Amino acid sequence: MTDIASLSEAPALLARAGRSAGSGPDLTQGAGGNVSVKVPGGRMLIKASGARLRDVTPTSGYALVDSGVIAGRLRRGPAGEDELSDLIKAATLPVDGLPPAKPSIETGFHSLLNSAVVHVHSVYANVLNMSEEGACAAARLFPEAVRIPYRSPGAQLCSAIAVHARPSEEQVFFLAGHGLAVSHQDVDGALALNERVNAAIRRGLSLPPYTAAPAAAGLAPHNAARLAFYGRDFMLNNVLSPDQALYCGPEALSGAAGPDVNEVLAALFYVLDCIRALGWKPRFLSADDVAYLATMTGGRYARKGKE
Numbered sequence: 581m582t583d584i585a586s587l588s589e590a591p592a593l594l595a596r597a598g599r600s601a602g603s604g605p606d607l608t609q610g611a612g613g614n615v616s617v618k619v620p621g622g623r624m625l626i627k628a629s630g631a632r633l634r635d636v637t638p639t640s641g642y643a644l645v646d647s648g649v650i651a652g653r654l655r656r657g658p659a660g661e662d663e664l665s666d667l668i669k670a671a672t673l674p675v676d677g678l679p680p681a682k683p684s685i686e687t688g689f690h691s692l693l694n695s696a697v698v699h700v701h702s703v704y705a706n707v708l709n710m711s712e713e714g715a716c717a718a719a720r721l722f723p724e725a726v727r728i729p730y731r732s733p734g735a736q737l738c739s740a741i742a743v744h745a746r747p748s749e750e751q752v753f754f755l756a757g758h759g760l761a762v763s764h765q766d767v768d769g770a771l772a773l774n775e776r777v778n779a780a781i782r783r784g785l786s787l788p789p790y791t792a793a794p795a796a797a798g799l800a801p802h803n804a805a806r807l808a809f810y811g812r813d814f815m816l817n818n819v820l821s822p823d824q825a826l827y828c829g830p831e832a833l834s835g836a837a838g839p840d841v842n843e844v845l846a847a848l849f850y851v852l853d854c855i856r857a858l859g860w861k862p863r864f865l866s867a868d869d870v871a872y873l874a875t876m877t878g879g880r881y882a883r884k885g886k887e
């Protein structure tokens with residue numbers, strides 16, 4: 581791993597990465613996804629929890645952490661939720677002129693990887709990540725990529741990635757039930773790798789163009805139509821991802837929906853529709869996985885502020 585920028589240059593690079601990775605609802609929805617940049621002294625800038633990727637600026641929307649300490653802990657073996665959360669909190673450093681910010685819940689795995697990391701909840705990657713057949717297809721399309729079986733965001737996911745992390749290499753991770761993460765030695769390389777992987781999936785699976793949900797009070801018409809097709813009970817009882825568990829509860833499906841809910845729902849319906857069109861089967865989270873997320877919802881993995 582090489583430090584790619586001085587602390588004074590890094591915020592502008594991080595903001596550029598956030599704007600690019602967060603440019604479309606096909607790649608990130610709500611406050612999902614995150615970007616990070618390593619700086620000298622074993623430190624790292626990372627998107628703040630609850631911030632949208634495209635809203636990261638050189639003076640807001642991110643936190644500075646001692647990533648060396650966090651990575652060192654994760655390399656020693658699996659960490660507990662409270663332990664990792666407390667460690668990240670203790671490793672968060674003040675920055676002159678920057679309002680205090682809570683680092684992303686995914687700070688742990690960013691700290692383990694190469695100098696620039698882009699993590700998105702890409703609908704294209706999630707056709708692979710949220711289907712029974714997707715693992716084989718991902719292995720065929722991206723033989724070098726690492727596939728991580730579903731793990732809850734936070735200590736479980738970071739501990740699973742720690743086993744495969746190579747801090748000096750370019751890497752592509754498919755995170756089952758969740759998203760895509762790529763690492764590279766510099767920001768441009770990470771953004772290009774992210775784009776390349778997403779384009780290769782669209783091409784390899786002949787996926788249709790993405791239909792974004794327009795801003796709407798309540799459910800957007802497209803989402804209401806797809807909800808009617810799949811059924812409210814189906815969507816409440818079959819959970820594809822942590823985003824669905826946290827954003828798409830009974831109230832949200834009844835129309836108490838903000839823009840984040842419409843973005844998350846449109847992404848879920850795209851993934852479900854693509855899986856159907858391919859003749860594949862969706863792979864849902866287990867009851868235990870959903871119950872575990874619920875225990876986190878009451879704590880630090882709060883709805884709409886999780887990343």
Ligand SMILES: [Zn+2]
Nearest residue numbers: 613699758759
């Ligand atoms: Zn994520």
